[in-house]
Amino acid sequence: MKQLTAADVRASFINTSLRERKAVTLPAKFDTLAWTDLDYLGWKDPKLPTIGYVVAHLEDGPTGIMLRQSVGRTRSRPQCSWCEDVTLPNDVHYFTARRAGPAGRAGDTVSTLVCANFECSANVRKLPPMAYTGFDREAARAKRIERLELRSGGFVADLRHTA
Template sequence: MNPLTEKQIRASFVNASRREVTQAVLPDLTDLPWDRMDLLGWRDRKAPLSAYVVLELDGTPAGVLLRASPAPASGRRRSAMCSWCRDLASVGATLYVARRGGGSGRAGNTIGTLICEDFSCSRNVRRPPTSAESGDGIEAVADQVVARRITELRERSAQFIRDVAATA
């Protein structure tokens, strides 16, 4: 992922009002490992159920405002697999819902998906494969598994952004 500026991030949102974009609390962008990131995702410190994801879509930054599902009354979430990185071993996935773009979103239409609670998808797809994933553990096979995971993460997350932006 190419490094992004605050201005680029704020201009990228396809489903947020100007007020929501202005009020968004952005993460510190100075020390991010941009070369190992496929997306930038974060929770808003001031509004814990608000979250944001920005990624490159057709060479241009595209972002969505998300709402996290509240924690269950019991305090325990069920284990769930992230639909983007397909990882189960990390912190777990949370249901994030995004208002659709345009008139559809203004009418209250939303779309949701399970995403790693802490948006660690880029890190998860780069972990070494298990023996079940790579077979005999040959390094070339391991590199292919990681490359495939990265490609699939980019495809699935980009499709979600496209679905949010679709106004029909």
Template structure:
């Protein structure tokens, strides 16, 4: 993912008011390892029910698209065991949360939402890069491991972009 500025991130939100985007508590951007991120996701440290995800554009000329998410559990106390819909990691299944996003535009103003189960702390980019298990590769082969990781990364990018497309979709 290309490094983003605070201004780019705040301008990317498609389902948030200007005020909501301006009040978002951003992560420390200089501390992020942008080369190892497939999307930028974080929980708002000031408002525990709020979270954000910024997904890069699918075409080279497309800018990033940000979505405001709401956790269904205050302070994230109820964490589910399951598989994240974005990274589909089968090893780290202990910390999954249901996030709901208001749709963009008129559908969102009518109250239409879309939800997804995602890693509570948005660790998807790290999860897809973990060393594959022997069960995932079939044998201990560096080329197979690299292929599995590349397939996971592409899958994460595609599924997170599909979620953003669903937020943007006119119903």
């Protein structure tokens, strides 16, 4: 992911009000993030534990969204829709995000299952287990990174559709 400034991050949000945008608490250690190891920037708001933020690089630049975590518990262990890691060391939560524009103001939302603290970029960079003799683990890791970028970016891009 390309490095962003705090102003870039705040200006990128498409489904927030101006007041919400100004109130965004940036992630801890924002100035020292390893941007090259991120497929998207995602974090939970330390002041509002059920609020999360995601910024993805789309074709026309960085695009940010605000998500709300569902407070209910699932009956089984869900799989993250973005990294699709079946051996996750972390929890997965159900997040909902308003669409941008008039549709979002009218209550139109989109939901997904995502790693609780948006650890997908770290998860896909782990070497997968050896599936069979001759399995190319590096190629599998590269494919997982590529698919994460497509799924997370696709979710963010979908929120721009206002009709």
